[in-house]
Amino acid sequence: MPIDVDTDERLADIARATVEVARERGTRAVTLRAVAERLERSTAYITNFVPSRAHLMANALDHARTQWDVERREHLGDLVGVERLAALTRWMCSSSPEENVLRSLWIEVIADVRGANRHAYEVVRGVTDATYGKFLDGAGHVAANDGEPVDHETAAHIADILYLYCRGYEVKAVEDPTVWTDERVQASLELLLRTLVFDDALSR
Template identity: 35%
Template structure:
């Protein structure tokens, strides 16, 4: 009788192995063979689910985004409409778990990804969805110009991701939290 395989769990295992490789060796270390070795199987174990290196990277990105969506839901849980934007902003400027590795991966993909890259498309779509969520939260928080507030916050978050990689001792959650609190107040209370 064939063994039943939980495909979602297998893809999560492959994604975790991919991210471990990125942490240890950077984007250049990611290959089907390296991932198979990391999970203790043959290359077929990987290619049955993800046939290319690009598919490996996209799987890792989508896995990370699902994790981040769950974390953000937890961060805004219990916040009223006016507090949701602040909760989202504080969460976006925090660094926990493997955030640094993921941000490094995202930056490398942004720098290297060609126009047809599925990984780059996934990052672009995630950015658009996050921007829309910020605009909705800004509207709910009473911002005079929710689209402007979403633009500013989106750019600040992306800048934090780069600055946090460039100088993590200086640009950390502790430094960002009061800055974000003040910025959200300015964006939602008007001039």
């Protein structure tokens, strides 16, 4: 009788092992062999589910996307409008050791979008495009001096600025985490949010 294999569970195990290898030894150490050793399996076992190193990266990021979706929903809760936009931005600009490992994988992937990492890049691109859409939706609730929502062009500028701030933060959090601490980033972010979102400065 054939053994019933839960592919999703195996891919989740491989994703966790990939992140653990990257955290302990750096992203360049992520290989099929290293992940296999981490799981105490053969390389052939890993390639049965993930055929290449690039797919290892894509799998880890894809599983992270599911986790991020859950965490974002829990963090935002029932918030709406501008408060939801601000909470989303603050959540995007927070970190943990695992988050920084995933950001390192993300940076490696986007550095080689035309090569073997193309599949992983498409995963990353899907995440970032969806995030920008949430910024744009939230920015549409920002009020001008007359109390009416800002026009679409202004909302797009707000979304651009917040999105680029968060993406820049993600790079610096990997590059120099001891300097760009959460406290420093959140302090500047609050100033940015007050200027763009809460102080009615846009129509002046």
